[in-house]
Amino acid sequence: MRDQQQGMSKSHQGLVIGGVSVAAILIAAAAAVAVAPNWAGTGDNVPAAISTSTSAAPTPTPTTASNAPEPTVAAGLAYNAFPADGAAQVNPVTAPEIRAEGGVIESVTLRTAGGEPVTGTLSEDNSVWTATDRLAFATGYIFEFVLSDADGNAVTESHSFSTVMPANEADAAMYPRDGSTVGTGQPIEINFSEPVIIRDEVESAITVTSSSGQTGAFxxxxDTKVRYRAEEFWAPNSTITVDMELFGVDYGNEMIGNFDDQLVFNTHNTRLAVVRQ
Structure with a gap:
């Protein structure tokens, strides 16, 4: 509970009214000011199972235009392909891309090793192709493309790369559950399957909004548990929405977030128990 509640309990310590301790009476207020969930309990207080992994692997680094190598030249045509041919542990948030220099892109095929296609868009001048579908974890990809120039020169290239393996995926679970109704004092609690080293990145990927317009803080x-509490108690009958855009987010220590999700919960009417001496 909040510090104010703790102070109230201390100030009335040992007080008995009608043979019943004040501490016992104050329990009735729990519906209005909910305490943090009991993760070791059963029933509705238990979050969905969290996958865990401990295997070490090379650090997955997204490949983008900012850290790309010098253009490749084939048959007089220069191009950049991202990820690079043979790249491994590619962060699946990476958008594969082909950039032709001094020529145009005639065709591009990006597919999984199993044949599942990945769609993309071509720029108006036909010089840049960018994937629009999201990549998957632990998947091999084949990148094939044809380039040409004004002189009629053409080149066909085939690259391959693979994404982050399951040992580097990080999951999370949140309480309150989606669709639940809780007390106005209930904080949001998120448990991560792996330690979060880069906390700023993770916090930036989680957005909390409420119908009452309240703000709060993490x-x-x-390293695996964070709470978010509004500056004041949630307003009664509020709707709180939590958007977790954690797919591809670097947790640090070689771990990458593997999901996006939106969860919504509500608060009920304020229910208070008042104790008078």
Missing amino acids: YWLS
């Missing part, structure tokens, strides 16, 4: 209890 506070970390450990």
